[in-house]
Amino acid sequence: MPSANKIIGIFLLSGLGLAGMGLMAQAAPLTGITVTGTQSRTLSVAAAAAADKTATHGVVSPDKKTLTFSQKTVRIIARSGPANDMLSYRIDGLKNPTLVVPAGATLKALFINTDDDMAHNMRFGTQHLSAAASVGTSDLPHKTRAVFHAADVTLRVPARPSTYYYFCTVPGHAQGGMWGTVSVR
Secondary structure (H helix, E strand, C coil): CCCHHHHHHHHHHCCCCEECCEECCEEECCCCEEEEEEEEEEECHHHHHHHHHHCCCCEECCCCCEEECCCCEEEEEEEECCHHHCCCEEECCEECCEEEECCCCEEEEEEEECCCCCCECCEEECCCCCCCCCEECCCECCCCCCCEEEEEEEEECCCCCEEEEEECCCCCCCCCCCEEEEEEC
16 A cells, blocks of 8 residues: 555646646645745855845744744745754744744745755645645755755645644654744734
8 A cells, every 4th residue: 555655746746747847736735735836956155145135034033933924925045954953944044933924825935955964855734743745845965065955845825824834854854853833824
């Protein structure tokens, strides 16, 4: 019997064409989130630094654990954590922040794997420890001397208040702390 991940993968791929290096119109009805585009790429150190200028900056909570956005289109730049905390994401300088976005918003995420020796991904779903019914990037190789591996993913969040998670599905990573929350309000 196929695993749940394979069944979801077959659903995500059935009848959908490939565009460039990523899938278009990927949907996982169990998550309530729709992926409208993905694109894998490599970035130089300079290009990765320049990407920060494309981010939508949210309002940072006093405890520095939440980023709140009011825009209907939100662009985040997420990186794997620094060398001393690689099982985490850094978004707008915060570790695994809760992202508060308006209902029905478009969330554009650029995930950059800055790790020296581990693959990572960035998935979105209803459970932070389960790859089943999640959408997002594939595993991205660790950085090399010349480039970072990255992926753009564009998501449409539901038009109703709900809670989702972003997380890494590489075995042990989410359990080790590589996850955060998306609160749709």
